[in-house]
Amino acid sequence: MELPCRQRVDAGEYIDRPDTSLDDIRDTLRDQAVVNRLLGGADATLSHVLPLLRSSGSDPIRILDAACGGGDLSRRIVDEARRLESRVEVTGLDLNVKVIECARQASDNYPEISFVHGDALRPPFEPGEFDVVILATFLHHLPPNEVIAALRVARDLSRGIVIAADLVRSPWAYLGIHLVAKLARFNPISAHDGAVSVRRAYTPTELASFAHQAGLEPSRVYRHRFYRMTLVYQEGLAGGE
16 A cells, blocks of 8 residues: 655645634644644754844844744744843734634733734735744645745745745654554544645655745755754855755
């Protein structure tokens, strides 16, 4: 039997359905946060954000966390900034009103974060409004033409730095998320969406191609553990995968 994920599929995820309850969304976001913390999702982004926080000056770094989900990454960024005594202002943007509400409720102790309802492909912001734009575990939700569009938008909103971290499509990642969901007793929606996300994901070669088509040059794709990858676009960066 041929393993899945040889070719990308564009199936739907339950969390994106308008009839999914707030309780199910909250449970799913909690499960996603566990996966991001334990299986490298957050680290695939943070490893590229931390050098920026360490080198920051007196002015706060303005970061857009586009398609922020439950805001767990935004909170991790603020936690690290506090630890490093760096100043940061994070804006979380998400298209799902229920998800934004969950993110706000979970972030009461984070005045450094503000949440905005909006579309990452048509965001309510001005060009160059942010120092850094982050697209974390978002691009796999989009078909190729919209991935390219999202990268262009992120580049235009930033002042020269885009960090796009995501899953790597792989049969082993697909089998692994099934095992994790079973052992951790995930909400059925989380278990379904996790497996679908892997099948919708791209490969490092595909992501590098999208960046080239979007005009994010120079950029580089880094591979991380647990089948994660991160595209980094930074003015003055040496390119290559």
